[in-house]
Amino acid sequence: MADQGRIRNITDLAKLAGVSPGTVSRALADSQLIAKKTRDRIQQLAREHDFRPNVMARNLRIKRAGAIGVLIPLGHETGQHISDPFFMTLLGYLADALTERGHDLLLSRVIPTDPGWLSRVVDSGRVDGAILIGQSDQLAVIDSVAGRYLPLVAWGANLPGQVHCSVGSDNRKGGELATRHLIERGCRNFAFFGDPVAPEISERLAGASAALADAGMGDALTILPAHLTAETAHPTISKWLDETKTLPNGIIAASDVIAMSALRALSEHGVSVPREVHVVGYDDLAFANQTVPPLTTIRQDLAAGATHLVDLLFRRIAGENTGSVVLEPTLVVRQSS
Amino acid sequence: MADQGRIRNITDLAKLAGVSPGTVSRALADSQLIAKKTRDRIQQLAREHDFRPNVMARNLRIKRAGAIGVLIPLGHETGQHISDPFFMTLLGYLADALTERGHDLLLSRVIPTDPGWLSRVVDSGRVDGAILIGQSDQLAVIDSVAGRYLPLVAWGANLPGQVHCSVGSDNRKGGELATRHLIERGCRNFAFFGDPVAPEISERLAGASAALADAGMGDALTILPAHLTAETAHPTISKWLDETKTLPNGIIAASDVIAMSALRALSEHGVSVPREVHVVGYDDLAFANQTVPPLTTIRQDLAAGATHLVDLLFRRIAGENTGSVVLEPTLVVRQSS
DNA sequence: CTGAATGCAACAAACGATTGCATTGATAGT
DNA sequence: ACTATCAATGCAATCGTTTGTTGCATTCAG
Secondary structure, X not given: OOOOOOOOOHXXXXXXXXXXXXXXXXXXXXXXXXXXXXXXXXXXHHHHOOOOOOHHHHHHHHOOOOEEEEEEEOOOXXXXXXXXXXXXXXXXXHHHHHHHOOOEEEEEEEOOOOOOHHHHHHOOOOOOEEEEXXXXXXHXXXXXXXXXXXXXXXXXXXXXXXXXXXXXXXXXXXXXXXXXXXXXXXXXXXXXXXXXXXXXXHHHHHHHXXXXXXXXXXOOEEEEOOOOOHHHHHHHHHHHHHHOOOOOOEEEEOOHHHHHXXXXXXXXXXXXXXXXXXXXXXXXXXXXXXXXXXXXXXXXXXXHHHHHHHHHHHHHHXXXXXXXXXXXXXXXXXXXX | OOOOOOOOOHHHHHHHHOOOHHHHHHHHOOOOOOOHXXXXXXXXXXXXXXXXXXXXXXXXXXXXOOEEEEEEXXXXXXOOOOOOHHHHHHHHHHHHHHHHOOOEEEEEEEOOOOOOXXXXXXXXXXXXXXXXXXXXXXXXXXXXXXXXXXXXXXXXXXXXXXXXXEEEEOHHHHHHHHHHHHHHOOOOOEEEEOOOOOHHHHHHHHHHHHHHHHOOOOOOEEEEOOOOOHHHHHHHHHHHHHHOOOOOOEXXXXXXXXXXXXXXXHHHOOOOOOOOOEEEEEEOOHHHHOOOOOOEEEEOOHHHHHHHXXXXXXXXXXXXXXXXXXXXXXXXXXXXX
């Protein structure tokens, strides 16, 4: 009969080492309370049997989860897949930032059917805190949970009177930047591609309108409510181009994804960018400088955003009631304008 | 004095209901052992205090983790960010498939420095199984863990003699498909953009070479080892175009991301696609039909791939020693060829 | 009216760790 | 030689559940 197989828990290892479980626990934690010699021996033994203490049991005792829930609520825009490049870019940065802090990332794509979707996660005891990527149309639910649960932060708009902590860029200002740039480029006739049902988008639109009003061109804007996915944006835009009599010469897209669809649709209609029409996107995702022509866009610094989100979250986990953060959007000029 | 605050655990609720904790547990699980009347009363009470049993404690007792680890090993190609659209697309599908099975997704971006990176996750007790997105250059480590740990599957190549279970498309065949298509389009002079250091890429290249040899054009292929990220691929390609004397008329890109960079570089060099040069990508990611012109590409069905990965994983969790799956790649013809 | 069958709920032992406190030896101080 | 001190380890309670076993009332057949 062999050694009775693998070492499954701290008690097995204790027997093997001829000590008590408590001693093993301390030894593996490298506690000074245990003689260096014993510690080394036990650690060596653990390595030999490649034994690792059960994290779940540890977390239960220690009362922490070691994981942060990252939720992507898809309320409106149900067609929007989790693999939307914007979400994914932010997710990537979050993964890095959380790993750095020694926490795991529990990913959840959630389609809010009942109002319990958020508490189900935060009250489950599986996570030490939660990060929402986008608020979708769930402001009420988010605010209500945020009222009693501190470690919760969201990417998105910072609206007056909102209870929860958010990180996002100044969408209104972004819209202004884009529009001013187009005005400088000599555009006189504008179109906004994007559905203002989402708060961020409607802010961007508001910024655009304001900039035009400032320039005395308040009535030169057409709004085309294009959805945020490429699959739905392209046909919408294409159809619109077919039907429109006078083409605008400045297009403000609510996202890079929409801008990319616009570039394609314009190309298919034989319209030259930027000669005939100038296009500005929003986000500055990785692909934005790989389009033909490379896209002028409003950059949201998602790396900085992720860092802020994580930073605020951990301060809240520590008990601090932090405020929100609004990032400055910047204009990145490339060849589409 | 109020009700002493929140209900934190099953015992609190038991006291409140005047029953034992065990009864509460059974009641919340809707066990027939508890009288319907008692069950209802307790469930109602739980709802009122929106109490949810602690998942970690439950999992500890029940000996399951309720989560699947999804690991993205970044061995070679360290520049490759987690937000690579390919990874993210697959991740999205995985998130959906796992959620459907009632499991959480524990995301980990791992840069393998020591060989313990994989066991650290699977032996931690936090996950019921693990899915690797890509094998990177870690075949040895993966195979060694797979030898003793059943619930492990990987997206990637299916190599002869490999111990671990994998799901991936037939890269060699994909390379052949792309090349045959270009031959049919009348191309006579070819370039392959991609670094064959990764096993998948080298298979795609092998397929391309084979197809050319078949057609008696074995020496008509130039290889440009472009990296998989857009940031690095574009300058490489651009430089190459500057220096090359005779332009190929057929380009096989190892991925859609590389193809997109190629499209841009070609456009910048005033080369018309597809009139002068035909381009085929690989993957068929969401953006592939939004490029200018829309990209002809080899489609890997990632939705099906994710379903297979999850399916195999759960069969392995149940104890079955499954084989690997190889998916058929298909050609999607658009306007770049 | 007695004894067996049945339905409900309580009890207590796990799951695998951590940690305050008690205990043990050995060394040192007087 | 006797005790005070201290370092090293063991003991046992605890985290919040689940679940096999047991015990107490009923109910019903005979």
